Amino acid sequence: MTTSSSERGVSLGMPELPAPGYPDDVRARLEADAREVVARYPDSRSALLPLLHLVQAEEGHVTRTGMRFCADVLGLTTAEVTAVATFYTMYRRKPSGDYQVGVCTNTLCAVMGGDAIFEELQEHLGVGNGETTGDGKVTLEHIECNAACDYAPVVMVNWEFFDNQTPDSAKRLVDDLRAGRDVAPTRGARLCTFKETARILAGFPDERPGAVEEGGSAGAASLVGLRLAKGEAAPARVVHPRDGGPHDEQQDRTVHHPSPAEHLSSHDAPQDSSASDPAHPAGPVAEEGE
């Protein structure tokens, strides 16, 4: 017979296991939700990602208790669940605010002003990366590319897009969030709290009246490729100014050199958006001509 390290009073410097369970009433409620989620998949372990969102919706972050719950429900080890929960950055590992404000500081957003936005927000809020304001409202973090480079620099709040931001518009945004004012993203439904967002990501319907219809659609800049594929008007071509003039010998045709104003994705400064310009209230983004 062997004795455990805890019986011998030996600390291995690792979290004590098992984690405490949820109170009975919370566990019963979560088990009912979990059964609904698991039933959507042919293999129960495939439900791990939405279940992690479910426990995140309960506590605002993924705790050891939440991971133990997921492991129990799915017949996995806590090590397996921990490996997944720590791999994906959408799962928070410590308490967070009602609004997770993510500033994209990946290459394109960074050069278009994302770095400046992140710096100014840290100073404005008095928090660093991954930290939460004292009122528990805003958690600030820098995030990687969110595939919205055509609207750089981008800020996300609870995974909703705020396009073409500036340091001033971003500061106005966090001030509005902390003051409890209604805030609408450039694209997508009006904001809800981080816990509410996590429950939607777990696969439960957004019950807010009209929220689904507010989902929006791809913006004009994102649809340029689609329009080209359909044979619609081609945007101006980007040609390096040192190419030696407007004549393309290979094609034997005149090449048009667009000015920055003509080129769809060129602009010298971040453009106004529904979020950055209070004079233009947010609404669903429609394709040109609609």
Ligand code: FES
């Ligand atoms: S670099 Fe920011 S969205 Fe792609």
